[in-house]
Amino acid sequence: MTEMIKGYNFAFIDEYAKREIRRKILKAVSIPGYQVPFGSRELPIARGWGTGGLQITLSLIGKEDILKVIDQGCDDSVNAVNIKRFIKATTGISITADTLKATIIQTRHRIPEEELTEAQILVFQVPYPEPLRLVEPQEAQTRRMHAEMDYAKIWVFLYENIVKWKEITIGARYPVFVNGRYIMDPSPIPRYDVPRLNYARTLYLFGAGREKRIYAIPPFTEVKPLEFEDHRFRIEDFTAKSCALCGSKDTFLDEIVDGDRRIFTCSDTSFCKKRREDPNIPKSSVKK
Amino acid sequence: MQDIILKVRNLSKKFNLHLLGGKVITAFQNASFVLKRGEFLGISGKSGSGKSSLIKCIYRTYLSTEGEIVYYPKNGMPIDLARCLDEEIIDLRHRKIGYVSQFFYAIPRVSCLKIVTQTLIQQGVDEDGAKRRAKNMLLRLLIPERLFDAYPSTFSGGERQRVNIAQALVKKAELLLLDEPTASLDKTSRAIVLDEILKLKKKGISVIGIFHDDEELKRFADRILVLEEGKIKEIYKNDKNS
Amino acid sequence: MRDWILKVENLTKIYGDGCPNCLKSETNKCPFCRATIAVNSVSLALYSGEILGIMGESGSGKSTLVRSLYFDISPTLGEAYLNGEERNIFNFNSQEKRKLRNFNMGMVYQSPYRGLNFEITAGGNVAEKLLMANWRSYSNIRRRLIDLFEKTELPLNRMDDFPATLSGGMQQRIQIAKALANNPEILFLDEPTSGLDLSVQARLLDLIKKIQQELKISIILVSHDLGVIRLLADRVLVMREGRIIESGLTDQILEDPQHPYTQLLVNSML
Known part of the structure; x- marks a missing residue:
């Protein structure tokens, strides 16, 4: 274990706050897709920069954990690096870029390409937890709609999409129906990642710090x-x-404009690196 | 009892005009009579003698003030038309009791064929059958086919009245109430309408009718009830009709 | 005789705190506590397949009455029952009420702004009802919309236009199509033709009559227009100051009204 900064509790947040957040996580796991309100704490980064995910990570993390943080699939972007540094400074735990080695992965807007296991937890940073906000501005109304499963309005939105564009045009934040009960915002992951939510082996936790909501998709x-x-x-x-870079044809690609050229590269940078060393690594390298 | 369809006892109608400080006007009082099944009872009397009011009380357009109007349907229990539920009256109007007045209300911009057809559909006749019977009846009442799709509000008074009569005659009522149905008709159409009424009578339908013209009344009334200032003066057998 | 389909007992809606004397009040303003008694102890029965008219001047409580029955307003006191359902529907939980609204009832408001969502297309407004009933095939929904648009005589080529671009008469037809989408047994019409010009009004009245006859639907029709009541309603309730002061067959109420107020109303008819 490496050196951690003095004068702060382990993982920054005090133990009572962690306990509250863990209780809320348990509730979220018990009611898949339901948004549990929680007392979002002040952190040394601004709300809206991943504080929801960060609070989940901080309340779950132990000294043995190995952490990976990605921002749209990338391990080295500013936001991801800052969060990693902060957690490392307040816990001293080790950090990895390797998806398979991490026990907790905090992510902004992607699910890693490699298949995750039941030994891992994926923590999503969520900007807007309410999938119905699109069609209903009032919180009191959206809560009632969830309570009564009154989801016609969002269906009308999809209907009108088809009327206008002949298809549903939602890109990221594609609304999903969880456990036959709640409509949920999966955070702005691309549609490409949505099927990975279904019957996954991993626990998915979603934290919205500014909006003060935690929700979850339990395994399977x-x-x-x-x-x-x-x-x-x-x-x-x-x-x-x-x-x-790696030539892969079966991964989610980012479009990059380089001068006059438009090129595509893997969004999942650590997997791209692995593929460059060994092009035959399968997407799901974990045996079922 | 089987041969009686209607028994009116001690029937009175008074209007309480609140706008005139509660002034009470008596339309008729203490009317008692019976109508036999299949009988044609004519009502005669001067204007203002209470003829229309009597018919309207039987149809429940007016609420009777006192007395009873017991109706004996062919199948079913006797029912007091003066006191029974509105719903029961609606049901009887749809199936058993027909009424023709001098006035005609219809939804604007509904064709005359549709008006007559709808009456039958309301009785439960299927659409094709209803249309066929409605066409027949209109033709018999000399409404030419080219007018079937036109709105009665554009018709002449006589034509409109014939549509009104068609609407009432087309359904096979047990009891028909006629309140000067021929008043606004010319000679030819009057003859046709009277002919249709006669046909219904021959089919055994019971009728109570007011006619503008006493001669007309005597052509087919079995008995004639004479009203004078709201009281029944006499009911006599009409010998001319046999 | 026909069966009743909806029964209402002692429905009361008080705006304000209310006091024990409110229900005894002659007017809709309680002389003791100054509360407004919008609807005062109203009882009625709606029979299957009939059109029941409710007439009365503005402020008589007729709209409050039907909106209470459609759960837009929660009544202060009173009970309502649907035939075959033993519980008072006002005691239903909100999910059950919503279900009744979607499947057993339809509503057409005087103002299309109340009944329609102007942010979505005409077809979308009607489709919402189908989507509530878990229709999940786009092509089936479109087919049903065509059916409903034809039934309510709406031009099919306006289906994907926004309500604001349609005429007032069409907007009311969309409301009717929406109300009929899930084949309800009861339709509430709250001044459906007020404010429309006469030719449009006539066609709409004809449509309502046609729908009632074809679908055997039971209708409560609220109108201050005696002409509309005369053409459509079988029976009428007359409301004043929140109370039903008189009821009867439509022609009887119009030709032989008993209550002084009804006499005044009928005599004021053009």
Whole structure:
């Protein structure tokens, strides 16, 4: 264990606050897809910069944990690096970029390409936890709609999408139906990652610090994207495109404009690195 | 009892005009009579003698002040038309009791064929059958086919009244109440309407009717009830009709 | 005789704290506590397949009455029952009430702004009801919309237009199509034709009559327009100061009104 800064509690937040957050996480796990309000704490980073995810990570993390933090799949972006430094400084635990080695992964807007296991927890940073906000501005109303499963309004939104564009045009934040009960915002992950929510082996926790909500998808839970029988949910299409660095054709790609050139690279940088060393590593390298 | 369809006992109608400081006007009082099944009872009397009010009380357009109007349907229990529930009256109006007045209200911009057809549909006749019967009846009342899709509000007074009569005659009521149905008709259409009424009578339908013209009344009334200043002066057998 | 389908007993809506004397009040303003008694101890029965008219001047409580029955307003006192359901529907929880609103009842408001969402298309407004009933096939929804648009005589090529671009008469037809989407047994019409010009009004009245006959739906029609009541309603309740002061067959109420107020109303008819 490396040196940690003095004068602060382990993992920054005091133990009573951690206990409250853990209680709220338990409630969230018990009611998949339900948004549990929690007392979001002040942190040395601004609200809206991943404080929800961070509070979940800080209240769960132990001295033996190995942490990975990604920002849109990237381990080295400013936000991810800052969060890693902060956690390291207040816990002294070790950090990794390797998806398979991490016990806790905090993520902004992506699910790693490699298949996660039941030994891991994926913590999502959530900007807007309310999937119904799109169609209903009032919190009192959206709460009532969830309570009564009154979801017609969001379905009308999808209907109108098809009327106007012949298909559902939602990109990220595609609303999903969890455990046959709640409609949930999966955070701004691409549609590509949505199927990974369904019957996953890993515990998914979602934290919205500014909006003060925690919700969860426990392992092996049914998660279905909203779709019509004759207008099915579709993921992004990368046909005939491949990563300019590792050459992979089966991963989620980011488009980069380099001068006049438009190139595509893997969004999951650590997996891209692995593929460059060994192009044959499968997406799901973990045996079932 | 089987041969009686209507028994009116001690029936009175008074209007309490609140706008005139509670002034009470008596339309008729202590009317008692019976109508036999299949009988045509004519009502005669001067204007203001209470003829229309009597018919309207039976149809429940007016609420009777005193007395009873017991109706004996062919199948079912006797029922007091003066006191029974509104719902029961609605049901009887749809199925058993027809009424033709001098006035005609219809939804604007509904074709005359549709008006007559709807009456039958309300009785439970299927749409095709209703349409066929409605067309037949309109043709018999000399409404030409080219007018079927036109709105009665654009018709002449006589034509409109014939649509009104068609609407009442097309359903096979047990009891028909006529309040000067021919008043606004010319000679030819009057003859046709009277002919239709006669046909219904021959089919055994019981009728109470007021006619503008006493001669007309005597053509088919079995008995004639004479009202004078709201009281029944006499009821006599009409010998001219046999 | 026909069966009753909705029964209301002693429905009362008081705005304000209310006091024990409110229900005895002659007017809709309680002389003791100054509360407004919008609806005062109203009882009625709606029979299957009939059109029941409620007439009365503005402020007589007729709209409050139907909006209470549609759960837009929660009544202060009173009970309502649907045939075949033993519990007072006012005691239903909000989910059960919503279900009744979606499946057993339909509502057409005087103002389309109350009945329609102007942010979504005409078709979307109607589709919402189908989506509430878990329709999940886009093409089936579109087919049902075409059916409903035809039934309510709406032009199909306006289905994907926004309500604001449609005429007042069309907006009311969309409300009707929406109200009929899930084949309800009861339809509430709250001044459905007021404010429309006469030719549009006539066609709408004809449509309502047609729908009532074809679908055998039971209708409560609120109107201050005696002409509309005369053409559509089988029976009428007359309301004043929150109370029903008189009821009867439509032609009887119009030709032989008993209550002084009804006599005044009928005599004021053009």
